[in-house]
Amino acid sequence: MIYLDNGATSFPKPPAVSREAERCLLYYAANAGRGAHRMSVTAAEKIWETRERLAALFHVKTPERIAFTQNCTEAINIGLKGILRGGDDLLISEMEHNSVYRPGLALSGRGVKTLMIRCDEEGVVSPASVLREITPRTRMICLQHASNVGGGINPIREIGRIARERNIIFMVDAAQTAGTVPIDVEADCIDLLAFPGHKGLLGPQGTGGLYVREGISIKPLREGGTGSASESADMPEFLPDRLEGGTVNLPGIAGLSEGVRFILEKGVEKIGSHERRLCEHFMHRISDIPELRILGPVNGESRVGLVSVVAKGKNAAEIADALDKKYGIAVRAGLHCAPLAAAHFGILSEGSVRFSPGIFNSIEEMEYAARALGEILHT
Protein backbone atom coordinates (compact mmCIF):
# COMPACT_ATOMS: atom_id res chain seq x y z
CA MET A 1 0.00 0.00 0.00
CA ILE A 2 1.25 3.46 -0.89
CA TYR A 3 -0.17 5.69 1.79
CA LEU A 4 -0.99 9.19 0.55
CA ASP A 5 -3.55 10.16 3.19
CA ASN A 6 -1.32 11.98 5.66
CA GLY A 7 -3.72 14.92 5.64
CA ALA A 8 -6.14 12.70 7.57
CA THR A 9 -3.54 11.05 9.79
CA SER A 10 0.12 10.31 9.26
CA PHE A 11 1.36 6.84 8.44
CA PRO A 12 3.76 5.25 9.01
CA LYS A 13 5.11 6.70 12.24
CA PRO A 14 8.80 6.75 13.16
CA PRO A 15 9.52 3.35 14.81
CA ALA A 16 10.35 5.04 18.12
CA VAL A 17 6.71 6.18 18.42
CA SER A 18 5.23 2.70 18.75
CA ARG A 19 8.25 1.54 20.76
CA GLU A 20 7.73 4.25 23.39
CA ALA A 21 3.96 3.72 23.53
CA GLU A 22 4.60 0.02 24.12
CA ARG A 23 7.35 0.72 26.66
CA CYS A 24 4.89 2.94 28.50
CA LEU A 25 2.22 0.25 28.60
CA LEU A 26 4.73 -2.35 29.71
CA TYR A 27 6.69 -0.41 32.31
CA TYR A 28 5.25 2.89 33.51
CA ALA A 29 1.57 3.21 32.63
CA ALA A 30 0.59 4.51 36.05
CA ASN A 31 -1.76 7.45 36.46
CA ALA A 32 0.29 10.63 36.16
CA GLY A 33 -0.37 13.27 38.79
CA ARG A 34 -2.45 10.93 40.93
CA GLY A 35 0.28 9.84 43.23
CA ALA A 36 3.94 10.31 43.93
CA HIS A 37 5.05 6.69 43.79
CA ARG A 38 7.91 6.08 41.41
CA MET A 39 5.85 4.78 38.53
CA SER A 40 3.43 7.71 38.70
CA VAL A 41 6.34 10.15 38.78
CA THR A 42 7.88 8.45 35.73
CA ALA A 43 4.55 8.79 33.91
CA ALA A 44 4.29 12.47 34.85
CA GLU A 45 7.87 13.08 33.76
CA LYS A 46 7.13 11.57 30.35
CA ILE A 47 4.17 13.91 29.96
CA TRP A 48 6.30 16.87 30.98
CA GLU A 49 9.01 15.83 28.51
CA THR A 50 6.39 15.86 25.75
CA ARG A 51 5.18 19.32 26.79
CA GLU A 52 8.77 20.57 26.71
CA ARG A 53 9.36 19.14 23.25
CA LEU A 54 6.15 20.69 21.94
CA ALA A 55 7.14 23.98 23.55
CA ALA A 56 10.49 23.84 21.76
CA LEU A 57 8.75 23.13 18.47
CA PHE A 58 6.27 26.01 18.75
CA HIS A 59 8.59 28.44 20.59
CA VAL A 60 6.42 28.39 23.70
CA LYS A 61 8.28 29.79 26.72
CA THR A 62 6.10 28.09 29.31
CA PRO A 63 5.41 24.39 28.58
CA GLU A 64 2.73 24.27 31.28
CA ARG A 65 0.58 26.48 29.04
CA ILE A 66 0.17 23.50 26.68
CA ALA A 67 -2.76 21.27 27.63
CA PHE A 68 -3.24 17.84 26.09
CA THR A 69 -6.48 17.04 24.31
CA GLN A 70 -7.69 14.02 22.40
CA ASN A 71 -7.35 15.77 19.04
CA CYS A 72 -7.24 19.16 17.34
CA THR A 73 -11.03 19.39 17.22
CA GLU A 74 -11.30 19.15 21.00
CA ALA A 75 -8.62 21.81 21.36
CA ILE A 76 -10.53 24.16 19.04
CA ASN A 77 -13.77 23.49 20.94
CA ILE A 78 -12.08 24.39 24.23
CA GLY A 79 -10.68 27.57 22.72
CA LEU A 80 -14.00 28.69 21.28
CA LYS A 81 -16.41 27.59 23.98
CA GLY A 82 -14.08 28.37 26.86
CA ILE A 83 -13.70 32.01 25.89
CA LEU A 84 -16.56 33.34 23.76
CA ARG A 85 -19.71 34.69 25.40
CA GLY A 86 -23.01 36.15 24.24
CA GLY A 87 -22.49 39.42 22.38
CA ASP A 88 -19.08 38.41 21.03
CA ASP A 89 -18.29 38.28 17.32
CA LEU A 90 -16.16 35.41 16.04
CA LEU A 91 -14.30 35.72 12.74
CA ILE A 92 -13.56 32.56 10.78
CA SER A 93 -12.69 32.10 7.12
CA GLU A 94 -14.93 30.68 4.44
CA MET A 95 -12.46 27.79 4.08
CA GLU A 96 -12.65 26.44 7.63
CA HIS A 97 -12.91 22.78 8.49
CA ASN A 98 -15.98 21.57 10.36
CA SER A 99 -13.81 21.50 13.49
CA VAL A 100 -14.12 25.29 13.52
CA TYR A 101 -17.33 25.80 11.56
CA ARG A 102 -19.55 23.51 13.64
CA PRO A 103 -18.58 24.71 17.13
CA GLY A 104 -18.73 28.27 15.80
CA LEU A 105 -22.31 27.72 14.67
CA ALA A 106 -23.18 25.93 17.90
CA LEU A 107 -22.16 29.07 19.77
CA SER A 108 -24.82 31.06 17.96
CA GLY A 109 -27.26 29.55 20.45
CA ARG A 110 -25.33 31.41 23.15
CA GLY A 111 -25.48 34.71 21.32
CA VAL A 112 -22.09 34.52 19.59
CA LYS A 113 -22.18 35.78 16.01
CA THR A 114 -19.90 34.06 13.50
CA LEU A 115 -18.71 36.21 10.62
CA MET A 116 -16.96 34.89 7.53
CA ILE A 117 -13.70 36.24 6.14
CA ARG A 118 -13.54 36.06 2.36
CA CYS A 119 -10.75 34.10 0.70
CA ASP A 120 -9.16 34.52 -2.71
CA GLU A 121 -9.72 32.06 -5.54
CA GLU A 122 -6.87 29.88 -4.24
CA GLY A 123 -8.60 29.64 -0.87
CA VAL A 124 -6.20 31.89 1.02
CA VAL A 125 -7.09 34.65 3.48
CA SER A 126 -5.47 38.07 3.06
CA PRO A 127 -4.82 40.51 5.92
CA ALA A 128 -6.96 43.07 4.09
CA SER A 129 -9.94 40.71 4.03
CA VAL A 130 -9.55 40.17 7.78
CA LEU A 131 -9.52 43.92 8.41
CA ARG A 132 -12.74 44.31 6.44
CA GLU A 133 -14.67 41.98 8.77
CA ILE A 134 -13.48 43.24 12.15
CA THR A 135 -16.23 44.87 14.21
CA PRO A 136 -16.15 46.55 17.63
CA ARG A 137 -17.53 43.27 19.00
CA THR A 138 -14.89 41.02 17.45
CA ARG A 139 -13.51 38.99 20.34
CA MET A 140 -11.69 36.28 18.45
CA ILE A 141 -10.26 35.43 15.04
CA CYS A 142 -10.01 31.68 14.50
CA LEU A 143 -8.21 30.60 11.35
CA GLN A 144 -6.74 27.48 9.88
CA HIS A 145 -3.03 27.82 9.20
CA ALA A 146 -3.48 25.89 5.97
CA SER A 147 -6.47 24.41 4.18
CA ASN A 148 -6.94 20.66 4.26
CA VAL A 149 -8.58 20.93 0.82
CA GLY A 150 -6.69 23.54 -1.19
CA GLY A 151 -3.48 23.36 0.81
CA GLY A 152 -2.96 27.14 0.75
CA ILE A 153 -1.06 28.58 3.70
CA ASN A 154 -2.59 31.62 5.39
CA PRO A 155 -0.34 34.56 6.39
CA ILE A 156 -0.88 34.03 10.11
CA ARG A 157 1.93 36.34 11.22
CA GLU A 158 0.40 39.37 9.54
CA ILE A 159 -3.07 38.43 10.74
CA GLY A 160 -1.75 37.77 14.24
CA ARG A 161 -0.31 41.27 14.37
CA ILE A 162 -3.62 42.74 13.25
CA ALA A 163 -5.37 40.86 16.05
CA ARG A 164 -2.79 41.75 18.72
CA GLU A 165 -2.90 45.45 17.85
CA ARG A 166 -6.68 45.41 18.35
CA ASN A 167 -6.71 43.24 21.47
CA ILE A 168 -8.53 40.47 19.60
CA ILE A 169 -7.77 36.89 20.60
CA PHE A 170 -6.13 34.96 17.75
CA MET A 171 -6.56 31.19 17.60
CA VAL A 172 -4.76 29.17 14.95
CA ASP A 173 -5.90 25.72 13.83
CA ALA A 174 -2.63 24.00 12.95
CA ALA A 175 -4.19 20.71 11.87
CA GLN A 176 -2.34 20.69 8.55
CA THR A 177 0.83 22.51 9.53
CA ALA A 178 2.05 21.43 12.97
CA GLY A 179 5.30 19.61 12.26
CA THR A 180 5.61 20.65 8.62
CA VAL A 181 5.42 24.47 8.63
CA PRO A 182 7.34 26.59 11.17
CA ILE A 183 5.13 28.01 13.93
CA ASP A 184 6.37 30.55 16.46
CA VAL A 185 3.61 31.54 18.87
CA GLU A 186 5.52 34.65 19.95
CA ALA A 187 6.49 36.01 16.54
CA ASP A 188 3.16 34.96 15.01
CA CYS A 189 1.19 36.67 17.82
CA ILE A 190 -0.78 33.50 18.49
CA ASP A 191 -2.93 33.47 21.63
CA LEU A 192 -4.27 29.95 21.20
CA LEU A 193 -2.72 27.21 19.10
CA ALA A 194 -4.75 24.06 18.48
CA PHE A 195 -2.87 21.11 17.04
CA PRO A 196 -3.34 17.38 16.43
CA GLY A 197 -0.76 14.92 17.65
CA HIS A 198 -1.44 12.28 15.03
CA LYS A 199 -0.85 14.17 11.79
CA GLY A 200 2.34 16.11 11.13
CA LEU A 201 3.58 15.54 14.65
CA LEU A 202 3.67 11.80 13.86
CA GLY A 203 2.16 10.68 17.17
CA PRO A 204 -0.61 8.16 17.81
CA GLN A 205 -4.26 8.96 17.24
CA GLY A 206 -6.11 10.25 20.29
CA THR A 207 -3.53 12.95 20.91
CA GLY A 208 -3.60 16.69 20.40
CA GLY A 209 -3.16 19.86 22.35
CA LEU A 210 -3.97 23.48 22.99
CA TYR A 211 -1.47 26.22 23.81
CA VAL A 212 -3.01 29.11 25.74
CA ARG A 213 -1.03 32.31 26.10
CA GLU A 214 -0.42 33.63 29.62
CA GLY A 215 -3.15 36.09 30.57
CA ILE A 216 -5.91 34.47 28.51
CA SER A 217 -8.77 33.42 30.78
CA ILE A 218 -10.37 30.17 29.64
CA LYS A 219 -13.03 27.86 30.99
CA PRO A 220 -12.61 24.10 30.73
CA LEU A 221 -14.82 22.06 28.45
CA ARG A 222 -15.13 19.38 31.10
CA GLU A 223 -14.71 19.30 34.83
CA GLY A 224 -13.28 16.44 36.84
CA GLY A 225 -10.34 15.11 38.74
CA THR A 226 -6.96 16.68 38.11
CA GLY A 227 -4.93 15.29 40.99
CA SER A 228 -4.51 18.85 42.24
CA ALA A 229 -6.49 21.24 44.45
CA SER A 230 -8.74 18.27 45.19
CA GLU A 231 -10.30 19.97 48.20
CA SER A 232 -11.87 22.58 45.89
CA ALA A 233 -15.21 22.12 44.13
CA ASP A 234 -13.90 24.16 41.22
CA MET A 235 -11.38 23.29 38.57
CA PRO A 236 -7.90 24.66 39.32
CA GLU A 237 -7.22 28.10 37.88
CA PHE A 238 -3.78 27.08 36.65
CA LEU A 239 -2.77 25.29 33.48
CA PRO A 240 -2.47 22.58 32.35
CA ASP A 241 -4.66 21.12 35.11
CA ARG A 242 -7.54 23.52 34.37
CA LEU A 243 -8.07 21.97 30.93
CA GLU A 244 -7.05 18.38 31.65
CA GLY A 245 -9.87 16.98 33.78
CA GLY A 246 -9.66 13.19 33.90
CA THR A 247 -6.85 10.80 33.08
CA VAL A 248 -4.83 11.76 30.02
CA ASN A 249 -3.83 9.43 27.19
CA LEU A 250 -0.42 8.51 28.56
CA PRO A 251 0.58 5.84 26.00
CA GLY A 252 -0.46 8.19 23.21
CA ILE A 253 1.45 11.12 24.70
CA ALA A 254 4.51 8.90 25.22
CA GLY A 255 4.41 8.01 21.52
CA LEU A 256 3.82 11.63 20.58
CA SER A 257 6.95 12.62 22.49
CA GLU A 258 9.00 10.49 20.11
CA GLY A 259 7.17 11.87 17.08
CA VAL A 260 8.04 15.40 18.15
CA ARG A 261 11.62 14.38 18.90
CA PHE A 262 11.90 13.01 15.35
CA ILE A 263 10.67 16.36 13.98
CA LEU A 264 12.99 18.42 16.16
CA GLU A 265 15.95 16.33 15.03
CA LYS A 266 15.01 16.30 11.36
CA GLY A 267 13.81 19.91 11.22
CA VAL A 268 10.38 21.28 10.36
CA GLU A 269 11.65 23.13 7.29
CA LYS A 270 13.29 19.99 5.91
CA ILE A 271 10.15 17.90 6.40
CA GLY A 272 7.90 20.54 4.87
CA SER A 273 10.29 21.03 1.98
CA HIS A 274 10.32 17.29 1.25
CA GLU A 275 6.53 17.11 1.21
CA ARG A 276 6.23 20.18 -0.99
CA ARG A 277 8.77 18.75 -3.42
CA LEU A 278 6.73 15.56 -3.68
CA CYS A 279 3.58 17.58 -4.38
CA GLU A 280 5.27 19.82 -6.94
CA HIS A 281 6.49 16.76 -8.80
CA PHE A 282 3.03 15.23 -8.65
CA MET A 283 1.35 18.43 -9.85
CA HIS A 284 3.82 18.73 -12.70
CA ARG A 285 3.18 15.12 -13.77
CA ILE A 286 -0.62 15.46 -13.76
CA SER A 287 -0.71 18.93 -15.29
CA ASP A 288 -1.18 17.53 -18.80
CA ILE A 289 -4.19 15.39 -17.91
CA PRO A 290 -7.13 17.03 -19.65
CA GLU A 291 -10.25 17.94 -17.68
CA LEU A 292 -8.34 17.78 -14.42
CA ARG A 293 -8.47 20.71 -12.02
CA ILE A 294 -5.96 21.18 -9.21
CA LEU A 295 -7.36 23.10 -6.25
CA GLY A 296 -5.46 25.73 -4.29
CA PRO A 297 -2.34 27.80 -4.98
CA VAL A 298 -0.44 27.21 -8.20
CA ASN A 299 2.83 28.10 -6.52
CA GLY A 300 4.14 25.07 -4.64
CA GLU A 301 5.85 27.23 -2.03
CA SER A 302 2.51 28.69 -0.94
CA ARG A 303 1.01 25.36 -0.01
CA VAL A 304 1.41 22.46 2.38
CA GLY A 305 2.03 18.90 1.24
CA LEU A 306 -1.32 17.99 -0.21
CA VAL A 307 -2.89 18.13 -3.66
CA SER A 308 -6.65 17.94 -4.21
CA VAL A 309 -7.93 17.33 -7.72
CA VAL A 310 -11.30 17.36 -9.42
CA ALA A 311 -11.85 15.44 -12.64
CA LYS A 312 -14.69 16.64 -14.80
CA GLY A 313 -17.34 13.97 -15.22
CA LYS A 314 -15.64 11.55 -12.83
CA ASN A 315 -16.81 10.83 -9.31
CA ALA A 316 -14.14 11.50 -6.68
CA ALA A 317 -15.05 8.43 -4.64
CA GLU A 318 -14.82 6.18 -7.71
CA ILE A 319 -11.35 7.51 -8.48
CA ALA A 320 -10.23 6.92 -4.89
CA ASP A 321 -11.72 3.44 -4.99
CA ALA A 322 -9.87 2.60 -8.20
CA LEU A 323 -6.62 3.94 -6.77
CA ASP A 324 -7.07 1.68 -3.77
CA LYS A 325 -8.32 -1.48 -5.49
CA LYS A 326 -6.26 -1.41 -8.71
CA TYR A 327 -3.10 0.38 -7.63
CA GLY A 328 -2.86 0.00 -3.87
CA ILE A 329 -2.83 3.74 -3.26
CA ALA A 330 -4.61 5.22 -0.21
CA VAL A 331 -6.08 8.68 -0.73
CA ARG A 332 -9.12 10.52 0.57
CA ALA A 333 -12.14 11.53 -1.50
CA GLY A 334 -15.15 13.72 -0.79
CA LEU A 335 -15.60 16.98 1.08
CA HIS A 336 -12.81 16.30 3.61
CA CYS A 337 -15.05 17.52 6.48
CA ALA A 338 -14.81 20.99 4.97
CA PRO A 339 -18.05 21.83 3.15
CA LEU A 340 -17.21 25.53 3.35
CA ALA A 341 -14.02 24.94 1.36
CA ALA A 342 -15.84 22.73 -1.12
CA ALA A 343 -18.44 25.44 -1.63
CA HIS A 344 -15.68 28.02 -2.08
CA PHE A 345 -14.13 25.94 -4.85
CA GLY A 346 -17.56 25.14 -6.32
CA ILE A 347 -17.22 21.38 -5.87
CA LEU A 348 -19.84 20.76 -3.21
CA SER A 349 -21.67 18.17 -5.30
CA GLU A 350 -18.68 16.17 -6.55
CA GLY A 351 -15.97 16.67 -3.92
CA SER A 352 -12.30 16.13 -4.66
CA VAL A 353 -9.60 13.49 -4.46
CA ARG A 354 -6.80 14.44 -2.09
CA PHE A 355 -3.23 13.14 -2.32
CA SER A 356 -1.31 13.97 0.84
CA PRO A 357 2.19 12.52 1.08
CA GLY A 358 4.27 12.50 4.22
CA ILE A 359 7.89 12.49 5.25
CA PHE A 360 8.31 8.79 4.40
CA ASN A 361 6.98 8.98 0.83
CA SER A 362 9.25 9.14 -2.22
CA ILE A 363 9.29 10.78 -5.65
CA GLU A 364 8.89 7.30 -7.18
CA GLU A 365 5.65 6.79 -5.27
CA MET A 366 4.33 10.15 -6.47
CA GLU A 367 5.34 9.21 -10.01
CA TYR A 368 3.38 5.97 -9.66
CA ALA A 369 0.36 7.81 -8.24
CA ALA A 370 0.40 10.32 -11.11
CA ARG A 371 0.56 7.50 -13.65
CA ALA A 372 -2.26 5.65 -11.89
CA LEU A 373 -4.47 8.75 -11.87
CA GLY A 374 -3.81 9.29 -15.57
CA GLU A 375 -4.73 5.70 -16.39
CA ILE A 376 -7.95 5.82 -14.36
CA LEU A 377 -9.06 9.03 -16.02
CA HIS A 378 -8.31 7.71 -19.48
CA THR A 379 -10.32 4.52 -19.09
Place this chain on the structure above:
Amino acid sequence: MVIGVRSMTDAIRLKNLLTGKGIRAAIVQTAGEKLRGGCAYAVEVPSAALGEAERMAAGAGIMLLGVRRSEGG
Protein backbone atom coordinates in the same frame (compact mmCIF):
# COMPACT_ATOMS: atom_id res chain seq x y z
CA MET B 1 13.43 20.05 53.72
CA VAL B 2 10.16 19.21 51.99
CA ILE B 3 8.54 21.91 49.84
CA GLY B 4 4.87 21.44 49.02
CA VAL B 5 3.59 22.32 45.55
CA ARG B 6 0.13 22.42 44.04
CA SER B 7 0.50 19.76 41.34
CA MET B 8 2.73 17.03 40.00
CA THR B 9 3.54 19.25 37.02
CA ASP B 10 4.90 21.91 39.37
CA ALA B 11 6.80 19.26 41.32
CA ILE B 12 8.54 18.13 38.14
CA ARG B 13 9.24 21.72 37.07
CA LEU B 14 10.79 22.56 40.42
CA LYS B 15 12.79 19.35 40.58
CA ASN B 16 14.14 19.90 37.05
CA LEU B 17 15.10 23.50 37.86
CA LEU B 18 16.97 22.43 40.96
CA THR B 19 18.76 19.43 39.49
CA GLY B 20 19.65 21.59 36.48
CA LYS B 21 21.55 23.81 38.90
CA GLY B 22 23.22 20.83 40.51
CA ILE B 23 21.00 20.81 43.60
CA ARG B 24 19.88 17.40 44.80
CA ALA B 25 16.07 17.20 44.64
CA ALA B 26 13.48 14.43 44.67
CA ILE B 27 9.72 14.31 44.32
CA VAL B 28 8.03 12.87 47.38
CA GLN B 29 4.49 12.21 48.48
CA THR B 30 3.54 14.21 51.52
CA ALA B 31 0.73 14.08 54.05
CA GLY B 32 -1.58 16.97 53.33
CA GLU B 33 -2.11 17.98 56.95
CA LYS B 34 1.55 18.76 57.34
CA LEU B 35 1.54 21.43 54.64
CA ARG B 36 -0.88 24.18 53.80
CA GLY B 37 -3.26 23.67 50.91
CA GLY B 38 -3.79 19.95 51.35
CA CYS B 39 -1.03 19.31 48.87
CA ALA B 40 -0.04 15.81 48.02
CA TYR B 41 3.15 16.53 46.11
CA ALA B 42 6.38 17.95 47.33
CA VAL B 43 10.04 18.27 46.45
CA GLU B 44 12.66 17.30 48.98
CA VAL B 45 15.83 19.37 49.01
CA PRO B 46 18.80 19.74 51.39
CA SER B 47 18.19 22.40 54.06
CA ALA B 48 20.99 24.51 52.70
CA ALA B 49 19.26 24.74 49.32
CA LEU B 50 15.89 25.90 50.63
CA GLY B 51 16.45 29.59 49.99
CA GLU B 52 17.70 28.94 46.48
CA ALA B 53 14.75 26.61 45.81
CA GLU B 54 12.29 29.28 46.94
CA ARG B 55 13.93 31.89 44.74
CA MET B 56 13.95 29.62 41.71
CA ALA B 57 10.32 28.66 42.25
CA ALA B 58 9.29 32.31 42.47
CA GLY B 59 11.20 33.08 39.29
CA ALA B 60 9.40 30.29 37.43
CA GLY B 61 5.95 31.16 38.78
CA ILE B 62 5.71 27.96 40.80
CA MET B 63 3.46 28.46 43.80
CA LEU B 64 4.79 26.91 47.00
CA LEU B 65 2.22 25.64 49.47
CA GLY B 66 4.43 25.21 52.49
CA VAL B 67 7.68 23.88 53.86
CA ARG B 68 8.41 21.35 56.56
CA ARG B 69 11.35 19.38 57.81
CA SER B 70 12.02 16.05 56.15
CA GLU B 71 11.15 12.92 58.13
CA GLY B 72 14.15 11.85 60.09
CA GLY B 73 16.06 14.91 59.27
